[in-house]
Amino acid sequence: MIGPADEYFCHQIVAPATQVASADRNWQDRFYFNFNDPAKELSGILAMGFFPNLNLFQGILNLAAGDKLICKNYFRPIHNDRLRVWAGSLQVEVKEPMRRWNLKLNEPGLNVALDLAFAGRGEPFEFGVISWERDGVKVWDQCHYTQAGEFSGTLQVGDRSWHRLVGVRDRSWGIRNLAQLDFWIWISANFENFWLTAWLGETRAGQLITIDGAVCGDDGSRDEIKSLSYEIGFRPGMRTPASSSYLITTASGRKFRLKARALHTIYVSIHNGIYDLADPKVLSERDRTTQIFDQTQEFDLEGSAGIGMIEFFVMGGCHRYPETWPAMR
Numbered sequence: 001m002i003g004p005a006d007e008y009f010c011h012q013i014v015a016p017a018t019q020v021a022s023a024d025r026n027w028q029d030r031f032y033f034n035f036n037d038p039a040k041e042l043s044g045i046l047a048m049g050f051f052p053n054l055n056l057f058q059g060i061l062n063l064a065a066g067d068k069l070i071c072k073n074y075f076r077p078i079h080n081d082r083l084r085v086w087a088g089s090l091q092v093e094v095k096e097p098m099r100r101w102n103l104k105l106n107e108p109g110l111n112v113a114l115d116l117a118f119a120g121r122g123e124p125f126e127f128g129v130i131s132w133e134r135d136g137v138k139v140w141d142q143c144h145y146t147q148a149g150e151f152s153g154t155l156q157v158g159d160r161s162w163h164r165l166v167g168v169r170d171r172s173w174g175i176r177n178l179a180q181l182d183f184w185i186w187i188s189a190n191f192e193n194f195w196l197t198a199w200l201g202e203t204r205a206g207q208l209i210t211i212d213g214a215v216c217g218d219d220g221s222r223d224e225i226k227s228l229s230y231e232i233g234f235r236p237g238m239r240t241p242a243s244s245s246y247l248i249t250t251a252s253g254r255k256f257r258l259k260a261r262a263l264h265t266i267y268v269s270i271h272n273g274i275y276d277l278a279d280p281k282v283l284s285e286r287d288r289t290t291q292i293f294d295q296t297q298e299f300d301l302e303g304s305a306g307i308g309m310i311e312f313f314v315m316g317g318c319h320r321y322p323e324t325w326p327a328m329r
Contacts, residue, residue, distance in 0.1 A: 032170040063112065
């Protein structure tokens, strides 16, 4: 069925723009923003995605503010229109492609409201296509690009307001069947004169699926990442990471160690509510059941201090830490 997008010169296949090249139910077209308060008091993620083969639009907001984890999810039918990006009170608009986005949301029941403008920091970095099969079926076939930037405007949580945030956005499209994937680490790190973006994906047995990323200078330079090894330390008796360290080699031959210390943990949730992480029972339940940890990090790269986020996807288990992160399916 045709829709508003068919008026634009954006077709890729001989079909209306609402139809994609694959009939896979996991085909998705999505974006993601992470944001961090430079004073390290708050962090959050905002993600939205279209699932054309399911006629489904999904949005998610997770905020970590003090000991509170605030979660709100949005769902609606697409109705053949992928041009308007909204669900409930959540509205997103591309103001200038590859440069500026506007994000708005108002949830009085959660005491959360935001009206933010994202401005990109230089050009996005385009990852190579990730393509991987499990038992002969393609379960990951996706394009990605990321871009660091700053947020201006207002984010209000209760009686607190923030007016400057830093973070990284991601755009992706294609097949990603989370139930069939095992493990990944995604690093988004902002420094004074550069930013670092990196993605490592593995099977539970340790087979490398993808490793990609770059050190991106404000001068436009790109030094692509060719190898990355990792070590993770955990909070005592928990699955939640406390710190991590990465030995990285780039295309220029540079070798360096990136160190990270976790400040806030977003136990990514598709359930609405406010979780009090100061309550040991609540924290234990979040720690025990979470499959995706998005954590604000203090970074150190050979003396350069940075702030950002690391995402640990652990649904299928990790060969390095099989007791802490066994398979969850």
